[in-house]
Amino acid sequence: MVCSAEDRYQRMKYKRCGRSGLALPLVSLGLWHNFGEGTPYAQCKDMILGAFDLGVTHFDLANNYGPPPGSAEMTFGRVMKDGLKRYRDEIIISTKAGYRMWPGPYGEWGGKKYLIASLDQSLSRMGLDYVDIFYHHRPDPDTPLEETMDALAMAVRQGKAMYVGISNYNAEQAAAACDILKSMGVNMLICQPRYNMFDRRPEEGLYGVLREHGVGSAPYSPLAQGLLTNRYLEGIPVDSRAAGSSVFLKADQITSAQVGKARRLNEIAQERGQTLAQMALAWLHRDTVTTTVIIGASKLSQIQDCAGIVNHCDFAADELIRIDAILSDGTP
Numbered sequence: 298m299v300c301s302a303e304d305r306y307q308r309m310k311y312k313r314c315g316r317s318g319l320a321l322p323l324v325s326l327g328l329w330h331n332f333g334e335g336t337p338y339a340q341c342k343d344m345i346l347g348a349f350d351l352g353v354t355h356f357d358l359a360n361n362y363g364p365p366p367g368s369a370e371m372t373f374g375r376v377m378k379d380g381l382k383r384y385r386d387e388i389i390i391s392t393k394a395g396y397r398m399w400p401g402p403y404g405e406w407g408g409k410k411y412l413i414a415s416l417d418q419s420l421s422r423m424g425l426d427y428v429d430i431f432y433h434h435r436p437d438p439d440t441p442l443e444e445t446m447d448a449l450a451m452a453v454r455q456g457k458a459m460y461v462g463i464s465n466y467n468a469e470q471a472a473a474a475c476d477i478l479k480s481m482g483v484n485m486l487i488c489q490p491r492y493n494m495f496d497r498r499p500e501e502g503l504y505g506v507l508r509e510h511g512v513g514s515a516p517y518s519p520l521a522q523g524l525l526t527n528r529y530l531e532g533i534p535v536d537s538r539a540a541g542s543s544v545f546l547k548a549d550q551i552t553s554a555q556v557g558k559a560r561r562l563n564e565i566a567q568e569r570g571q572t573l574a575q576m577a578l579a580w581l582h583r584d585t586v587t588t589t590v591i592i593g594a595s596k597l598s599q600i601q602d603c604a605g606i607v608n609h610c611d612f613a614a615d616e617l618i619r620i621d622a623i624l625s626d627g628t629p
């Protein structure tokens with residue numbers, strides 16, 4: 298039987314998601330990497346249960362996470378079946394659809410047939426009656442936004458999703474999506490952009506739109522896939538994502554300019570008495586629009602380290618100025 302730590306809610310802090318009734322942990326766990334068939338089940342289970350022990354109540358999935366696609370949802374479903382399901386009412390489970398899942402014209406993007414069929418498949422893989430958050434994973438240039446939003450609203454009306462969100466939408470697309478969804482009687486809960494110290498595009502307009510519409514933000518890849526941690530400060534470790542088979546982070550993408558900046562940021566983190574990962578996550582929380590940050594991990598110790606941001610999330614004005622100077626510095 299799974300018995301989670303009794304003090305788990307003292308170990309984490311929670312923030313309200315936009316203008317909604319839902320609070321999310323400052324740190325959420327994403328299952329994009331390291332939860333597919335290539336990772337031993339016991340290790341996946343250890344990370345998921347270990348995260349929950351730390352008060353990480355939110356798990357972020359998508360139909361295509363693996364590899365192979367679908368296998369991360371299968372892993373999560375197995376952990377639920379193996380005991381975590383007794384805590385179902387204490388857990389927020391997100392999934393998404395938008396990327397290619399099956400062949401033919403109905404296997405990707407934002408049409409209603411694809412989105413509803415994909416959600417049904419996700420529920421079946423995870424052994425769930427509903428997900429807490431269903432996201433449209435990426436904007437579709439060809440499907441009318443009204444149809445995509447209608448599919449999200451339908452998922453809510455059918456009781457298959459409690460809340461809905463969007464991911465990878467720009468400011469203009471997000472504003473239009475929020476308005477359309479609202480006209481259908483459903484509020485947009487959350488938006489999931491790529492946002493970290495090295496990729497600040499959401500600051501250019503998206504965050505203003507989310508603030509105005511009362512929508513929360515859940516930045517993904519908040520550690521730039523590990524670049525904003527101590528992982529690559531002294532080279533590329535053999536057990537790191539960049540040294541592995543991920544097509545999303547290759548060794549040649551670890552530039553000396555980024556490592557140089559990470560080293561300088563690490564000095565500030567040390568002065569603050571925290572790890573670089575903790576400082577990079579806390580920095581995203583400096584804006585109230587950020588509700589949670591969706592980290593990835595290959596080891597439970599990384600999740601434990603990240604959850605430590607609850608101890609020090611505030612910044613002095615001069616710290617933010619020094620960080621900005623490093624991030625905007627064109628020289629390594």
Ligand SMILES: NC(=O)c1ccc[n+]([C@@H]2O[C@H](COP(=O)([O-])OP(=O)(O)OC[C@H]3O[C@@H](n4cnc5c(N)ncnc54)[C@H](OP(=O)(O)O)[C@@H]3O)[C@@H](O)[C@H]2O)c1
Pocket residue numbers: 326327328329330357358434464465489516517518519520521522523524526527528536537538539574575591592593594595596598599600602603
């Ligand atoms: N909506 C979307 O389109 C989208 C896209 C991408 C991701 N996401 C979501 O965001 C989640 C996170 O993405 P991500 O994995 O790129 O996030 P990330 O948090 O930026 O990077 C995770 C990697 O950083 C390293 N790491 C994490 N904590 C560490 C620590 N405390 N100390 C040292 N290293 C640490 C680990 O690298 P090693 O593996 O090398 O140990 C880990 O795998 C995904 O799982 C997914 O749920 C969504």
